[in-house]
Amino acid sequence: MAMEPLLKLSSLTVLLLSLIPLSSGAFAGGVRVELTHVHANAGDTEAKLIQRAIASSRHRLSTFVDRAPLHAGKTEYVVDIAIGTPALAFSALVDTGSDLIWTQCKPCSNCYWQSSPVFDPSKSSTFGKIACSSPLCKALDQHSCNASCHYSYMYSDHSYTEGVLATETFTIGSTSVPGLAFGCGNSNAGVAFSEADGFVGLGRGKLSLISQMGLTEFSYCLTPFGSPKKSSLLIGSLPNPNATAHPVISTPIVRNKSWPSFYYITLNGITVGGTVLDIPSSTFAINRDGSGGMIIDSGTSITYLEYSAYDKVADAFMAQIKNMNTTDQSLFDLDLCYELPPKSNPDTLNLPKLIFHFQGADLELPPGNYFGVDSDTNSICLMMAESHGLSVFGNFQQQNMQVMYDLGNDVLSFYSAECG
Ligand SMILES: *[C@@H]1O[C@H](CO)[C@@H](O)[C@H](O)[C@H]1NC(C)=O
Ligand SMILES: *[C@@H]1O[C@H](CO)[C@@H](O)[C@H](O)[C@H]1NC(C)=O
Ligand SMILES: *[C@@H]1O[C@H](CO)[C@@H](O)[C@H](O)[C@H]1NC(C)=O
Ligand SMILES: *[C@@H]1O[C@H](CO)[C@@H](O)[C@H](O)[C@H]1NC(C)=O
Numbered sequence: 271m272a273m274e275p276l277l278k279l280s281s282l283t284v285l286l287l288s289l290i291p292l293s294s295g296a297f298a299g300g301v302r303v304e305l306t307h308v309h310a311n312a313g314d315t316e317a318k319l320i321q322r323a324i325a326s327s328r329h330r331l332s333t334f335v336d337r338a339p340l341h342a343g344k345t346e347y348v349v350d351i352a353i354g355t356p357a358l359a360f361s362a363l364v365d366t367g368s369d370l371i372w373t374q375c376k377p378c379s380n381c382y383w384q385s386s387p388v389f390d391p392s393k394s395s396t397f398g399k400i401a402c403s404s405p406l407c408k409a410l411d412q413h414s415c416n417a418s419c420h421y422s423y424m425y426s427d428h429s430y431t432e433g434v435l436a437t438e439t440f441t442i443g444s445t446s447v448p449g450l451a452f453g454c455g456n457s458n459a460g461v462a463f464s465e466a467d468g469f470v471g472l473g474r475g476k477l478s479l480i481s482q483m484g485l486t487e488f489s490y491c492l493t494p495f496g497s498p499k500k501s502s503l504l505i506g507s508l509p510n511p512n513a514t515a516h517p518v519i520s521t522p523i524v525r526n527k528s529w530p531s532f533y534y535i536t537l538n539g540i541t542v543g544g545t546v547l548d549i550p551s552s553t554f555a556i557n558r559d560g561s562g563g564m565i566i567d568s569g570t571s572i573t574y575l576e577y578s579a580y581d582k583v584a585d586a587f588m589a590q591i592k593n594m595n596t597t598d599q600s601l602f603d604l605d606l607c608y609e610l611p612p613k614s615n616p617d618t619l620n621l622p623k624l625i626f627h628f629q630g631a632d633l634e635l636p637p638g639n640y641f642g643v644d645s646d647t648n649s650i651c652l653m654m655a656e657s658h659g660l661s662v663f664g665n666f667q668q669q670n671m672q673v674m675y676d677l678g679n680d681v682l683s684f685y686s687a688e689c690g
């Protein structure tokens with residue numbers, strides 16, 4: 271990997287100091303930006319999009335099992351932002367399961383094709399490198415030092431980005447944010463990346479957009495897979511819904527130092543149809559070594575449940591759904607699929623209800639949030655799978671819901687909404 275010329279210390283100091291006023295000023299009142307589903311324009315059938323999304327979250331989960339020092343990654347929603355002075359637009363995947371903000375950078379030792387021009391730091395007047403002594407450099411699991419901070423950031427599907435940790439001015443919505451630390455990626459590769467020119471990490475770690483700006487509030491509302499409507503991401507404030515029309519439920523966000531980027535939530539049990547399943551709540555607890563637990567993630571497609579609980583959920587659906595035939599023809603490659611009767615959809619099929627009993631919040635999902643239609647094979651599948659170690663509340667389950675992160679109070683809230 272080619273190394274970059276040395277940054278003068280004086281300009282570095284200025285850039286780091288400029289981080290300080292951000293929290294108070296830049297996003298006061300919040301900034302709303304639109305998100306596009308990355309696959310929505312790809313010309314594939316909705317079934318193919320879902321199939322691909324499931325396949326990529328499988329990769330993601332398989333690595334958690336090994337507890338390798340990888341970050342969670344890969345998401346399906348992109349935001350259009352801009353970098354540098356003059357500002358160069360690029361699209362970034364939005365991921366609450368990882369922290370780093372990055373984009374491809376010249377000189378490329380290994381860049382994948384992207385639709386917009388690759389960012390060239392030598393053409394920007396606001397670019398600066400970050401010293402190895404910076405806490406932001408030390409916040410990286412994998413960094414090395416050669417005059418300035420070099421990073422290597424691996425996602426759990428083995429996608430990676432490597433380059434120089436630097437600071438730049440970013441334009442988010444219509445707001446200009448100076449001095450954000452980001453990965454200027456000179457070597458980037460991964461299936462996950464082909465749809466966007468970089469990432470915006472919204473995790474809890476030091477390098478995420480949220481942490482760097484000192485913000486304590488953000489929320490998103492994700493439109494259904496395949497919907498042409500744009501989802502929205504609100505950074506720096508929370509919506510204030512009419513509580514009569516939109517009852518809000520809330521659950522504590524739990525931190526664990528073993529995985530500081532993750533938003534853990536406490537799942538005490540699950541109801542399928544009329545049956546509260548016999549699942550010990552310890553099934554989803556964080557273990558003493560930091561394994562286990564359940565996180566909410568915008569970047570994992572379907573919900574993964576610890577296998578002992580997953581089996582009970584699948585068995586309960588199987589026992590209660592009697593008016594359809596199961597099928598193994600679906601391309602989704604999920605365990606529990608049914609032939610879809612003509613002219614029907616999950617909302618008209620009278621499917622058993624599904625309730626997640628989070629601490630303080632019983633979240634009943636609409637059937638369209640847990641049964642997905644594979645229109646290629648005319649089947650529907652339970653959009654969940656088993657995991658061994660970490661459970662993940664995925665984004666298929668978060669469609670058409672306002673999801674609000676209040677980090678000052680460590681509270682996650684939901685209300686159902688028509689997104690887009
Ligand atoms: C460190 O950076 C210099 C200057 O860019 C480069 O010549 C040298 O090869 C780098 N050393 C290592 C160990 O990467
Ligand atoms: C809130 O929603 C309820 C029910 O839809 C409605 O009757 C009421 O007028 C709304 N209140 C405000 C302040 O908009
Ligand atoms: C993670 O959570 C477990 C279970 O609550 C706790 O025993 C452990 O100390 C935590 N680890 C860290 C590093 O926070
Ligand atoms: C289930 O399959 C059987 C045998 O192929 C068929 O006779 C029956 O009509 C199917 N039931 C439904 C609800 O599709």
